[in-house]
Amino acid sequence: MVGKFAGVLILASVIYSLISGNISDVSSAVLNEPVNAVELAVYLCGGMCFWSGLMRVAEKSGITEVIAGLLKKPLKALFVDIDTEGRAFRCICMNVSANLLGLGNAATPLGLEAMKALSEESEGELPSDNMVIFTVLNTASLTLIPTTAASLRLKYGAERPFDIMPAVIFTTAASLTVSLIAAKAGCAIGRHRKKHERKRGKCLG
Amino acid sequence: MSGKEENALGDYIVPVLTAAVFICGLVKKTDIFGEFTSGAMEGLQTTADIVPPLILLVTAVGMFRASGLPDFLSELMSPLLSAVGFPAECLPLAIIRPVSGSGAAAVFESILRENHPDSFAGRVASVISGSTETTFYTVAVYYGSLKIKNSRHTLAASLSGDITGFLVSAIAVRLFMY
Numbered sequence A: 001m002v003g004k005f006a007g008v009l010i011l012a013s014v015i016y017s018l019i020s021g022n023i024s025d026v027s028s029a030v031l032n033e034p035v036n037a038v039e040l041a042v043y044l045c046g047g048m049c050f051w052s053g054l055m056r057v058a059e060k061s062g063i064t065e066v067i068a069g070l071l072k073k074p075l076k077a078l079f080v081d082i083d084t085e086g087r088a089f090r091c092i093c094m095n096v097s098a099n100l101l102g103l104g105n106a107a108t109p110l111g112l113e114a115m116k117a118l119s120e121e122s123e124g125e126l127p128s129d130n131m132v133i134f135t136v137l138n139t140a141s142l143t144l145i146p147t148t149a150a151s152l153r154l155k156y157g158a159e160r161p162f163d164i165m166p167a168v169i170f171t172t173a174a175s176l177t178v179s180l181i182a183a184k185a186g187c188a189i190g191r192h193r194k195k196h197e198r199k200r201g202k203c204l205g
Numbered sequence B: 001m002s003g004k005e006e007n008a009l010g011d012y013i014v015p016v017l018t019a020a021v022f023i024c025g026l027v028k029k030t031d032i033f034g035e036f037t038s039g040a041m042e043g044l045q046t047t048a049d050i051v052p053p054l055i056l057l058v059t060a061v062g063m064f065r066a067s068g069l070p071d072f073l074s075e076l077m078s079p080l081l082s083a084v085g086f087p088a089e090c091l092p093l094a095i096i097r098p099v100s101g102s103g104a105a106a107v108f109e110s111i112l113r114e115n116h117p118d119s120f121a122g123r124v125a126s127v128i129s130g131s132t133e134t135t136f137y138t139v140a141v142y143y144g145s146l147k148i149k150n151s152r153h154t155l156a157a158s159l160s161g162d163i164t165g166f167l168v169s170a171i172a173v174r175l176f177m178y
Helices: A002-018 A025-061 A063-078 A087-100 A103-119 A129-139 A146-157 A161-202 B009-027 B032-069 B068-083 B086-096 B101-114 B119-130 B136-144 B154-177
Strands: none
Touching: A002 A063, A002 B032, A002 B068, A025 A063, A025 A103, A025 A146, A025 B009, A025 B101, A063 A087, A087 A103, A087 A129, A087 B101, A103 A129, A103 B136, A129 A161, A129 B136, A129 B154, A146 B101, A146 B119, A161 B009, A161 B119, A161 B154, B009 B032, B032 B068, B032 B154, B068 B086, B068 B101, B086 B101, B086 B119, B086 B154, B101 B119, B119 B154, B136 B154
16 A cells, blocks of 8 residues: 555656656655655654653553543443443453554554454444444544654744644544444444345235 | 643653553563564564555656646645645545555545644545544445455445544644644
């Protein structure tokens, strides 16, 4: 996917620059941009290490569990008939709290564990409603502190790298609401259809 | 907006959170140094992992930008984008964001380089980067781990959220910063 994307970009830029006559700019981009990429990685490295370290301390100090406890009620409302004592729900709470703290490395294994537990609770080949809702939740950015965006803003001279936070939280809330409503609506339609089919099946039988 | 004497909310959150984590660590008698350094090591590994794809993507995006094609496309799309108040400079970011995290980082960086981070486009790009995820990747990993091929309406729901995020990001920047 990524390779194709890069290929399309490169092909399009070479063809367009041949037409527009920008080929010398493109040529210098080929020489300079790899250096920029390494520079970018070096720049991000410090912040990435600091936050990973800090959040690891948070995780080991039990902060993740405290947040997971706080999340129990709102998350229970989100899912359909979920067993709050079960393994799946515990993993879901931990996954969401790791996401909130920006612990991507910890969130993914917990999320996969939750998916496995959810699939064991469900029947049939298709993913259950709860699996859909949970995956949609993970495709939304739940991170409270946009550290990577802030460190890049700082690099390019933003006066206050974190001043985007209210806007980030507002935007996250809006996109999360829409995607969850869409997920829920899709589940409701699916249930309705199933019921309909069963009824029809009875009539025919 | 400017002037160092007034502090924004964001200025408090990071130092307070950092202190809170360390205090919790002290109270709970966590091995702060050991945990911090092993977490930081993980960060180092993550950075090392993203370097190779970043080189490919930053170069591809750089070539694309140098060719002048983005300007041409933005001009083509600008009536539609200005109708919804979305900055044309951020269109490439909105396209790549759901597909690739390192690709989005490359595009985001080029937007910040071309426009000041505190410009409208720079801020919208920052909000998009901070508030959206690599949707396709997440869906692929979550269902792929269980070998499920049919993800039902997962992608449709996630992408509707992403599109909402792109449109709202411009509104939010206007609302909170201008």
